[in-house]
Amino acid sequence: MAQGYLTLETGEVFEGVLIGAEKDSLGEVVFNTSMTGYQEIITDPSYAGQIITFCYPIIGNYGVNAVDDESIAPALSGVVIGDLCETPSHFQSIEKFSEKLKSAGVPGIAGVDTRLLVKTIRSRGTVKGYLSKTKGTDFAAQDQTPFWIEKVSVQNPQFFQNNGPHVVLVDFGYKKSILTALLNENCAVTIVPFNTTFEKIKSLNPDGVLFSNGPGDPMALQKWFPEIKKISQYYPTLGICLGHQLIALAYGAKTEKLAYGHRGGNHPVKEITTGKVKITAQNHSYVVMDESIDGKVFDVTYRNINDRSIEGLKHKHYPVQTVQFHPEAHPGPSDTEYILTGFVKQIAALGETQYAVK
Numbered sequence: 001m002a003q004g005y006l007t008l009e010t011g012e013v014f015e016g017v018l019i020g021a022e023k024d025s026l027g028e029v030v031f032n033t034s035m036t037g038y039q040e041i042i043t044d045p046s047y048a049g050q051i052i053t054f055c056y057p058i059i060g061n062y063g064v065n066a067v068d069d070e071s072i073a074p075a076l077s078g079v080v081i082g083d084l085c086e087t088p089s090h091f092q093s094i095e096k097f098s099e100k101l102k103s104a105g106v107p108g109i110a111g112v113d114t115r116l117l118v119k120t121i122r123s124r125g126t127v128k129g130y131l132s133k134t135k136g137t138d139f140a141a142q143d144q145t146p147f148w149i150e151k152v153s154v155q156n157p158q159f160f161q162n163n164g165p166h167v168v169l170v171d172f173g174y175k176k177s178i179l180t181a182l183l184n185e186n187c188a189v190t191i192v193p194f195n196t197t198f199e200k201i202k203s204l205n206p207d208g209v210l211f212s213n214g215p216g217d218p219m220a221l222q223k224w225f226p227e228i229k230k231i232s233q234y235y236p237t238l239g240i241c242l243g244h245q246l247i248a249l250a251y252g253a254k255t256e257k258l259a260y261g262h263r264g265g266n267h268p269v270k271e272i273t274t275g276k277v278k279i280t281a282q283n284h285s286y287v288v289m290d291e292s293i294d295g296k297v298f299d300v301t302y303r304n305i306n307d308r309s310i311e312g313l314k315h316k317h318y319p320v321q322t323v324q325f326h327p328e329a330h331p332g333p334s335d336t337e338y339i340l341t342g343f344v345k346q347i348a349a350l351g352e353t354q355y356a357v358k
């Protein structure tokens with residue numbers, strides 16, 4: 001295996017051996033603290049454009065299976081790991097982690113002091129990094145931030161027949177587990193491209209709308225905020241992660257970037273109404289700013305225990321709720337699965353009573 005380097009924009013260089021696809025890569029270097037779930041993490045479309053550092057030291061030990069991918073193809077820019085296991089052991093394993101990276105066209109670097117790298121990101125904030133056989137790069141010349149959502153969203157609507165309520169899933173880069181959770185509740189689901197208009201959604205006659213997770217800065221979708229607002233005023237709506245941020249923005253709130261994001265499977269959030277703490281799966285850089293919330297429009301439903309950031313909103317008049325964390329889990333705990341099942345129950349009940357605005 002060839003020697004390689006991860007050069008940070010701030011000048012630090014980390015050495016290791018190159019794995020996966022043989023190509024140079026530029027990305028935002030982030031870290032995930034989950035102890036398991038590397039397959040779900042690399043296939044989560046929200047990581048598009050990012051180089052993920054796995055904090056857990058051994059990666060690859062249970063291989064890669066045929067069922068846990070969260071999307072058709074990984075969209076991330078690279079991985080950084082400590083100890084790569086090339087002798088996986090698990091009854092479902094069909095290939096090695098390094099083989100998966102290679103076939104998916106994802107470059108990586110192993111044998112890195114990931115603890116030091118994570119400490120560096122924690123002190124510097126999220127920085128860009130360059131993965132290559134050689135040290136360094138001209139970041140200014142390399143730099144361009146594509147509109148990732150366009151690359152990961154479906155091109156055309158996809159319909160899944162079922163005998164329960166009909167949910168339109170607006171795809172900014174949805175995780176398969178969101179679809180699976182809806183199908184498990186017997187929902188019929190239409191997945192639509194991120195730029196689907198209110199009128200088009202109306203023609204699909206849904207019982208509820210779910211705005212998915214997705215990569216990048218939610219402000220990149222600014223021109224769609226009026227459509228998002230209209231849709232959520234007309235249909236019972238759930239927003240997950242990017243979907244949460246978009247709904248908040250559509251109603252006039254603001255978002256900001258965290259120093260190094262929340263990514264992992266053990267983020268504690270408090271449910272305000274009950275005072276109960278749930279352990280959640282998270283993967284985000286941006287948060288809705290507290291002071292930007294209009295208390296006449298939204299109630300804050302969840303808060304992060306570690307930094308008190310907003311983790312959920314509920315509209316005061318419309319049946320609209322949003323969560324910054326991932327109730328569909330995968331990877332991570334399913335403490336908050338009730339949010340998805342509750343949404344389906346809610347739209348089924350509203351459908352029966354002829355939801356007033358509709």
Ligand SMILES: NC(=O)CC[C@H](N)C(=O)O
Pocket residue numbers: 046212213214215216217218240241242243283284285286287
């Ligand atoms: N998982 C997500 O939907 C992430 C949302 C957004 N891209 C962020 O980083 O904050």
